[in-house]
Amino acid sequence: xxxxxxxxxxxxxxxxxxxxxxxxxxxxxxxxxxxxxxxxxxxxxxxxxxxxxxxxxxxxxxxxxxxxxxxxxxxxxxxxxxxxxxxxxxxxxxxxxxxxxxxxxxxxxxxxxxxxxxxxxxxxxxxxxxxxxxxxxxxxxxxxxxxxxxxxxxxxxxxxxxxxxxxxxxxxxxxxxxxxxxxxxxxxxxxxxxxxxxxxxxxxxxxxxxxxxxxx
Numbered sequence: 397x398x399x400x401x402x403x404x405x406x407x408x409x410x411x412x413x414x415x416x417x418x419x420x421x422x423x424x425x426x427x428x429x430x431x432x433x434x435x436x437x438x439x440x441x442x443x444x445x446x447x448x449x450x451x452x453x454x455x456x457x458x459x460x461x462x463x464x465x466x467x468x469x470x471x472x473x474x475x476x477x478x479x480x481x482x483x484x485x486x487x488x489x490x491x492x493x494x495x496x497x498x499x500x501x502x503x504x505x506x507x508x509x510x511x512x513x514x515x516x517x518x519x520x521x522x523x524x525x526x527x528x529x530x531x532x533x534x535x536x537x538x539x540x541x542x543x544x545x546x547x548x549x550x551x552x553x554x555x556x557x558x559x560x561x562x563x564x565x566x567x568x569x570x571x572x573x574x575x576x577x578x579x580x581x582x583x584x585x586x587x588x589x590x591x592x593x594x595x596x597x598x599x600x601x602x603x604x605x606x607x608x609x610x611x612x
Contacts, residue, residue, distance in 0.1 A: 397586030400557040402498075406444040406578065409551060412526045416440035441576040447568045448548040452575040453538040460574040463547055465567060467519045472496040472564035472583065474557060481505045483512040490516060496564050498522035498583075500554045505529050510540040520564070522549030522581070549581060557583050 407418050418439040424430040441460075442448070447468070450457025475489045478501045486509055490497060497518055499505075505513075505528050513521060521528070521541060528548055529537035541548060549566055563584040568577035 400583040402552045402581045403445040445551045450542040460577045474498045476500040481509045483508045496520040510537040
């Protein structure tokens with residue numbers, strides 16, 4: 397099995413205009429005589445490689461802790477596109493039944509392209525840019541996509557992964573009531589990697605949530 401880390405380093409990546417700047421401040425330091433190192437970090441919910449929850453743009457949408465593991469972990473299709481991505485560009489490259497789609501390249505999803513992906517009922521869409529659309533279409537496109545219950549990954553780095561089929565692992569932090577979260581996104585590839593997930597109820601927590609497992 398081969399793993400591709402498609403996450404950008406948090407403190408060195410570009411920052412979307414107006415977003416909080418990630419920062420780290422030592423609280424305890426061994427070099428100053430403390431028994432351990434401890435650091436305070438400050439950041440935004442959309443810092444670095446991150447996930448947009450529907451509540452980011454949809455008032456009645458799910459917040460980040462309501463997003464299931466099944467939605468963020470599973471079979472994924474990676475395609476390479478450039479420029480303004482229209483419906484006509486997406487139709488031949490999005491496989492039937494695709495639930496998770498990642499788009500490589502410097503793209504700007506058009507409103508009609510977003511409408512097509514909404515029709516496909518994707519669970520997850522990921523892009524390498526800091527915004528899935530342009531500044532002018534940002535609100536409309538986010539509402540179109542997130543309004544279906546889809547989640548969006550932004551600011552990915554897929555430079556080392558070729559287009560094709562993978563298993564994606566991109567779980568957000570479990571933070572109640574939040575509109576988004578940084579993620580550590582990973583693509584898994586391998587001949588013995590079964591792309592069909594099997595789910596088992598996690599009984600230890602007693603909260604009815606499910607743990608997604610894969611046969612390796």
